[in-house]
Amino acid sequence: MISPTAILVGTIAVSIILAGLVAFRPSVTSSRGGKILAFVSILLFPMLAASMGVDEHVERSKTTAFCTSCHVMENHGKSLHVDDASYLPAAHFQNNRVPRDKACYTCHTDYTLYGGFKSKLRGMQHLYVQYLGKIPEKIELYNAYNNRECLHCHGGARSFEEGATHNLEDDRLDLIKSNQLSCLSTGCHEVAHKVESLKEMKFWTEGDRP
Amino acid sequence: MTATAKVSKMQHRIRTSSTLVLLGLIVELVSLLWSHPTAFIVFLVLSASLMGLGILIYFYSLVSIPESSTVSESPGKSHL
Numbered sequence: 678m679i680s681p682t683a684i685l686v687g688t689i690a691v692s693i694i695l696a697g698l699v700a701f702r703p704s705v706t707s708s709r710g711g712k713i714l715a716f717v718s719i720l721l722f723p724m725l726a727a728s729m730g731v732d733e734h735v736e737r738s739k740t741t742a743f744c745t746s747c748h749v750m751e752n753h754g755k756s757l758h759v760d761d762a763s764y765l766p767a768a769h770f771q772n773n774r775v776p777r778d779k780a781c782y783t784c785h786t787d788y789t790l791y792g793g794f795k796s797k798l799r800g801m802q803h804l805y806v807q808y809l810g811k812i813p814e815k816i817e818l819y820n821a822y823n824n825r826e827c828l829h830c831h832g833g834a835r836s837f838e839e840g841a842t843h844n845l846e847d848d849r850l851d852l853i854k855s856n857q858l859s860c861l862s863t864g865c866h867e868v869a870h871k872v873e874s875l876k877e878m879k880f881w882t883e884g885d886r887p
Numbered sequence: 888m889t890a891t892a893k894v895s896k897m898q899h900r901i902r903t904s905s906t907l908v909l910l911g912l913i914v915e916l917v918s919l920l921w922s923h924p925t926a927f928i929v930f931l932v933l934s935a936s937l938m939g940l941g942i943l944i945y946f947y948s949l950v951s952i953p954e955s956s957t958v959s960e961s962p963g964k965s966h967l
């Protein structure tokens with residue numbers, strides 16, 4: 678099975694050869710066939726290569742390795758390996774409740790029609806802050822975390838619908854589902870990355886045995 | 888301007904546009920070597936700009952040269 682990256686590299690290679698031919702021998706465009714060659718090598722193939730390149734880079738930007746490659750995200754990446762089940766991101770990451778290679782993207786993308794697009798715009802905002810802006814001392818979400826992102830997977834699940842804590846009051850479940858009561862409320866699933874306390878924590882690595 | 892001069896001007900523009908596109912493609916290939924936001928920026932800013940400029944110059948070369956300056960015409964051939 679040929680990978681999409683290999684197909685992209687092949688397309689770019691063919692485009693380079695064709696564009697190079699026209700660049701070094703522009704006289705080939707004198708004939709009708711040469712004009713068609715110029716059209717294909719300057720317009721069609723480069724546009725194809727560029728659009729495939731955009732797709733490849735966007736797919737790479739969804740990976741956990743991509744997100745944690747920036748120094749500012751190093752501790753958030755470490756928090757995924759904390760050996761403490763109360764750490765929400767760590768529990769999800771280590772138990773494959775989210776795909777490990779796209780852990781950040783899975784939780785930090787809004788599950789709406791333009792969710793993926795909005796998250797890409799936020800990514801561009803991150804890039805701007807990282808390279809042209811001022812990185813804040815404390816990294817915080819731009820908006821409060823919406824329960825919808827949790828309920829995309831947990832909604833309808835027996836453990837959620839019938840959980841004792843979720844049904845302590847008659848309207849608690851409705852409040853959670855309508856985002857009026859955050860899943861991350863104090864006393865509930867409140868521990869997210871908590872990077873300020875990483876120094877005191879133990880870490881899990883894949884392959885560790887008890 | 889003679890037909891030959893017009894043709895060489897067009898070929899010069901095609902050479903320029905194809906060179907820019909070629910450079911953009913090479914930058915794109917290089918940007919695939921590492922997975923990092925800087926690679927994304929290099930691709931988006933540098934590669935896309937080079938290719939975009941090359942394509943624009945190509946379009947300009949198509950519309951800027953009058954129809955009558957075609958080299959493929961054989962001498963003495965007339966058009967109605």
